[in-house]
Amino acid sequence: MVDNQNLLAEQRRAFILDEVRRRGGVRVNELTRTLMVSDMTVRRDLDTLARQGSLEKVHGGAVPVAEASTHEPGFEVKSSLEPSAKEDIARAAARLAAPGSAIALSGGTTTFALARQLLEVPDLTVVTNSVRVADVFHGAQRGAAGDGGQGRRPATVVLTGGVRTPSDSLVGPVADAAIASLHFDVLFLGVHGISREAGLSTPNLAEAETNRRLVGAARRVVVVADHTKWGTVGLSSFATLAQIDTLVTDGGLSAPARAEIREELPGLVVAGGPEGVADGPDPDRA
Structure with missing residues (x-):
């Protein structure tokens, strides 16, 4: 049973x-007992989650949305999902990028948010397959040129070639060949899904292969994924969970999920506060 009787709506x-996943x-009656709230409160929460497309309401309760494993939303659709969580994750993950290092960023809306935070980290070399x-x-870089060169020196950026996906990532043999000869200090990896059984997964077969190349070229792998993933x-x-060094996620991740992740990963960072909360060893200090 949940101890706190005054959980915020977002936490509930x-x-x-x-629980649905x-x-x-x-069932509604189970949730009212577990959360210690009224039937009406639970039904309002289910209505909100159903409008967001996060679950499907059925008589007396809710079930997961029946979504094909091949379904891949476009970038704009993904951008509208969990925007505040992605910004929290981006701020926390940016602290894992050391000045002067060579990093890689995969495609995705969370890595897009992270890229904006990384503008403050000097002397980076960035390899990405994300347009x-x-x-x-x-x-x-254009802004730095416009200020007469007085601002922070922008990063050196390498964009792989490849075939563009609905999420504006470049994948396929051209991207794979470009990545094959490179080596990164850290890979910041966005994912479609993550689970104990399936590891990291994507609906796009070509993107899966390109992501394998990225993981294989990195000394450290940092996954950036909000709690809905x-x-x-x-x-x-x-990739398997054993290939991940750190997961940076947000405070919406439930306690049972955190416990499962701690059993599998050396590092878990739950973002949300001004400094984020580390729920595992810092890979840099291990």
Whole structure:
């Protein structure tokens, strides 16, 4: 039973969503007892989550949204999901990028948010297969040229070639060949889904292969993923949890999910406060 009788609405809904994903469904009467709130409060929470497309209401409860494992939303759609969580994650993850290091950023809306934070880290070399991420750094370069060179020196950016996906990532043989000869200090990796059983997964087969190359070229792998990605499984797995050094996520991740992740990963960072909260060893200090 949940101890706190005064959970905020967002915390209640995160708990409900995690229960739906973990158990495959929930009933209203179970949630009222567990959360110690009224039937009406639970139904309002389910209505809100259903409008967001996070679950499907059924008689007496809710079940997961029946989404094909091959479904891949476009960049604009993804950008509208969990925007504040992604900004929190981006701020926390940016602290893991050391000045002067060589880093890689995969495609995704969370890595896009991270790219904006990384503009403050000096002397980076950035390899990315994301058109949107590259645009962030190229925009900063144009701004630096416009201020007469008095601002911070912008990062050196390498954009792989490849075939563009709905999420504006470049994938396929051209991207894979470009990555094959490179080595990164840190890879910041966005994901479609992450679970204990399937590891990291994506609906796009070509993107799965490109992500495998990125993971293989990195000394450290930092996954940036909001709490809704936990329990989601795409068509193709491309990495196991054992290949991840750190997961940076947000405070919406439930306590049971955090416990599972701590059993699998050396580092878990739950973002949300001004400095974030580290729930595991810092890989730099291990």
